[in-house]
Amino acid sequence: MRTAYLECQMGISGDMTLGALIDAGVDADEIRAGIDSLKLDGVELHVEKVIKGGFAATAVTVKHPEQHAHRHLSDIHEILNRSAVITPSQKELALKIFEAIATAEACVHGSSINKVHFHEVGAIDSIVDIIGAAIGFDLLKVDQVHCSPIPTGYGLINIDHGICPVPAPGTAEILKGIPLQDVPVEAELTTPTGAAIVKVLVDRFGHRPPMTIEQIGYGSGTKTFPQRANLLRLFVGESIETPNQETVTLLETNLDDTTAETIGYSRELLEKAGALDVYSTAIQMKKNRPGTLFSVLCKPSQSDKMKAILFEQTGTLGIRITQLERSILAREVITVDTIYGSIRGKLTNPVGRTAWFQPEFEDCAQAAAKHEVPLREVYRAAQGNFVEPTSQPKTHKTDVHRHDHDHDHDH
Structure with a gap:
């Protein structure tokens, strides 16, 4: 099975993704032709080889005139519809990425996806990065995309709404349900664009799968950090693992003051919401209190929905979350x-x-x-x-x- 693995040791952004795709062998001219077909005045995709932290990589820069437009999702549709070069599947993938950002921004600002403004992501360079990444992954022709846990960095950044902690609210919302890793760098390592690309494209998070590597691409970030190469590494090749291996999320909570009827009712709601399995185990808790271990197995993308049901129905004060690997028979x-x-x-x-x-x-x-x-x-x-x-x-x-x-x- 043809597999791509994103190694995000220094985070991920749109330009880093685009650089890694081109460095791994995707034709830059095909991506450039798709961008040119959008008829964006004065926009040019600049691709160059650079040395980042001592390693050769590809850097992508979007050159464009100064602009201050704040766009809606409908504006993105209009831009994509200008193109007769970008394929329907590439347009669909690009729209899914934009919709992931719009959904997060709508949640953060208490709006709807059709009313919310794209701020930084509505800028021309981010639009080009997202559409270019959609074209690039389509041209890569992989069956599945795996990814390492995502580092966000830490500190403060200045956005349209003022000074915000890292990750920015929109980025944090997009990253719900995605495993994170701690990289102690005071900077924004993962942008909303990078987070949305991961959210839409990645099938599984974890270590690099067993695979025969065919290409490796390095995408350069714009910042330079001491002792750390600011690179996104992309592996492409044939996976040699069973296709019936997948990542699932286990949610668990200990209950000592919840009635059996409530546990049964909660189980029904969780199963209707799509849980893979729901089960309970009798346990002995502190102070010799008998209790119930309530466990929910679900897809990682369902984690937020399942947690909401658990908190609302059981009154629990905490839920343990574990990412598990499982093998299943066809x-x-x-x-x-x-x-x-x-x-x-x-x-x-x-x-x-x-x-x-x-x-x-x-x-x-x-x-x-x-x-x-x-x-x-x-x-x-x-x-x-x-x-x-x-x-x-x-x-x-x-x-x-x-x-x-x-x-x-x-x-």
Whole structure:
């Protein structure tokens, strides 16, 4: 699987991303042609090789006339629609990045994504960086993007709204649900543009995956720091890990004053909101109080939603958050015909083992109630009528219908 890995040891910005893409082999002329097609007066994409911290890298600068426009999302749509060169997929990716920024800014300023102004990100150089990055990643032709935890730096910066701590409010909002790392540099290492690129493009955060490296690109930042090369490193190559490896978030809280009914109700809300799994464990807490460990497994992007439900429903004062790696077997949902009707179930076929079929409880329960037979009889009928794809046909009739989608939560 063709994979890109962003190593953000000194943060990430739009120009660093664009520089790393070009340094890794993306054709700068194709990106430049896309930018030129936007018909932005006086705008020029300047690409040059530089030495940063002793290492060769690519620096990208957007040269443009002075301008003071504060743009809305509708203005970005209009700019993108000028181009007959940028492909629909590239436009869609660029818009997703802008929408991630607009959503964060709307949240911070109590507005809506269509009313919010793009301030620094609405400047021509940021617009070019985002659209150029969208074109570049599309041209890179990777199946997945991985990324290291993101450093933000620390200190104070001056933005349109005055002096703000690092990360700026909009950047911090974009970075929700994304693992951060501590790099003790007093500067803004990750910009709103860089954070939004990561938010939209990255499939998984963590260490560099096992991969055969084909290209490495270095994108230069504008600042210079003592003893640290201000570079974004991009690895591109073939991943040799299983495609069924993924990162999940585990949310846990200890409850000692919550009723069983509240825990059950909270579980239902969490499952409806898309949790991968919700479970509780009896524990002994301090002062010999019996309690409940309430655990929620979810996708990293769902973390904020799950935390909100936990805080609101259980009244807990704190939630522990852990990023976990998990391996999952590929599965598909199939339907088996039985004397009790059609029963759906999950089929997994691990390498080197026979296929394993598990009927769905809901289908079996409905069939058992309808035909007034024990639940176990329906299970037996479904499992007995299942035929492995490579097996010879049995003496009784079996009809297996395959589907490409999963039926319920991915545990």
